[in-house]
Amino acid sequence: MSRLLLAPMEGLADDVLREVLTHVGGRVGGYEQAVTEFVRVSGTLLPNRAFMRIAPELRNGGRTSVGTPVVVQLLGSDPACMAANAARLAQLAPPAIDLNFGCPDPCVNRHRGGAALLGEPDLLHAIALAVRAAVPAAIPVTAKMRLGIADTSLAIDCATALAEGGAESLVVHARTREQGYKPPAHWEWIAAIREAVRVPVIANGEVWNVADWQRCREVSGCDDVMLGRGAVSDPYLVRRLRGLAEPVATEAEWQALLPAIADFWRGVQAKVEARHAPGRLKLWLGYLRRTWSQAEALHAAIRPLRTPAEVSRVLDALVPTPPSAAASAGTLREAA
Numbered sequence: 108m109s110r111l112l113l114a115p116m117e118g119l120a121d122d123v124l125r126e127v128l129t130h131v132g133g134r135v136g137g138y139e140q141a142v143t144e145f146v147r148v149s150g151t152l153l154p155n156r157a158f159m160r161i162a163p164e165l166r167n168g169g170r171t172s173v174g175t176p177v178v179v180q181l182l183g184s185d186p187a188c189m190a191a192n193a194a195r196l197a198q199l200a201p202p203a204i205d206l207n208f209g210c211p212d213p214c215v216n217r218h219r220g221g222a223a224l225l226g227e228p229d230l231l232h233a234i235a236l237a238v239r240a241a242v243p244a245a246i247p248v249t250a251k252m253r254l255g256i257a258d259t260s261l262a263i264d265c266a267t268a269l270a271e272g273g274a275e276s277l278v279v280h281a282r283t284r285e286q287g288y289k290p291p292a293h294w295e296w297i298a299a300i301r302e303a304v305r306v307p308v309i310a311n312g313e314v315w316n317v318a319d320w321q322r323c324r325e326v327s328g329c330d331d332v333m334l335g336r337g338a339v340s341d342p343y344l345v346r347r348l349r350g351l352a353e354p355v356a357t358e359a360e361w362q363a364l365l366p367a368i369a370d371f372w373r374g375v376q377a378k379v380e381a382r383h384a385p386g387r388l389k390l391w392l393g394y395l396r397r398t399w400s401q402a403e404a405l406h407a408a409i410r411p412l413r414t415p416a417e418v419s420r421v422l423d424a425l426v427p428t429p430p431s432a433a434a435s436a437g438t439l440r441e442a443a
């Protein structure tokens with residue numbers, strides 16, 4: 108069976124959005140797995156609260172409320188320090204630990220993290236090996252990589268280094284760091300990596316709809332796909348790909364999504380400072396408007412607003428607050 112994973116997206120898919128997206132995906136027919144935003148490891152042994160902040164799901168057995176396992180991602184460049192932090196994280200029993208070798212952020216890269224390490228396969232190997240050795244065998248260690256920094260010349264070396272270091276599976280985002288998020292994604296490179304390594308490879312990059320997913324699987328040869336911005340733009344995408352929702356978005360889906368948007372808004376308000384909350388909703392609506400013209404209109408209505416109270420007034424007019432939600436702000440109730 109073909110697995111669908113929800114991608115890590117720092118500043119976008121935090122626990123609040125993961126909860127909403129996995130809930131809309133559903134217990135049956137939704138994501139097999141989600142991955143957290145990266146936890147930055149740089150020189151110190153992080154306290155438990157640092158992992159809990161990025162992955163509050165650890166308090167719920169490492170799962171969202173519909174039961175989707177949430178893998179915790181680490182980003183860092185020092186094998187010993189990564190290993191020590193992974194060992195501490197392992198005590199919190201995450202479903203798996205993922206290693207980030209894909210982040211293109213110049214700030215992260217300047218400190219030798221993320222995609223900046225793709226020029227050093229030996230270091231990738233050392234990190235995977237050290238983390239694998241530090242974590243109990245029952246907890247899988249996985250990795251996520253891009254194709255390289257400026258070119259793909261070390262893509263196979265990096266993938267092999269990670270697999271031989273003990274990564275149980277590899278997500279390959281089919282672009283170099285220099286290519287950023289610019290289309291296309293080079294899925295044919297995923298096929299080359301798949302042939303070179305013995306571990307399962309999961310394809311990632313530019314899957315926005317059913318046709319992309321089919322082509323991505325054909326070209327990469329991978330059964331499993333990780334969805335990033337496509338999943339944020341279209342929360343029903345995971346169900347469309349499984350044939351459980353219409354192949355293209357409908358008006359009825361937008362109506363059905365409104366309570367989830369309201370849940371997201373409650374969750375964001377409960378979590379972040381009031382001055383940052385409207386920005387989080389605008390960010391998500393900015394993605395949703397790729398799929399629904401109604402999201403475009405809602406985004407336009409909310410864009411000039413600065414305070415949560417103003418935003419709530421607009422949303423409340425669209426979605427009446429259910430009585431139980433007012434009592435338990437920030438938590439989604441699982442559909443029966």
Ligand SMILES: Cc1cc2nc3c(=O)[nH]c(=O)nc-3n(C[C@H](O)[C@H](O)[C@H](O)COP(=O)(O)O)c2cc1C
Nearest residue numbers: 114115116117119144145280312313314334335336
């Ligand atoms: C806003 C944003 C934040 C991201 N943060 C992370 C991250 O924390 N860790 C990671 O491995 N990848 C991160 N990525 C990369 C995505 O996981 C994914 O590889 C990329 O978006 C390509 O997939 P897509 O075309 O389906 O979006 C991020 C991407 C975006 C757009």
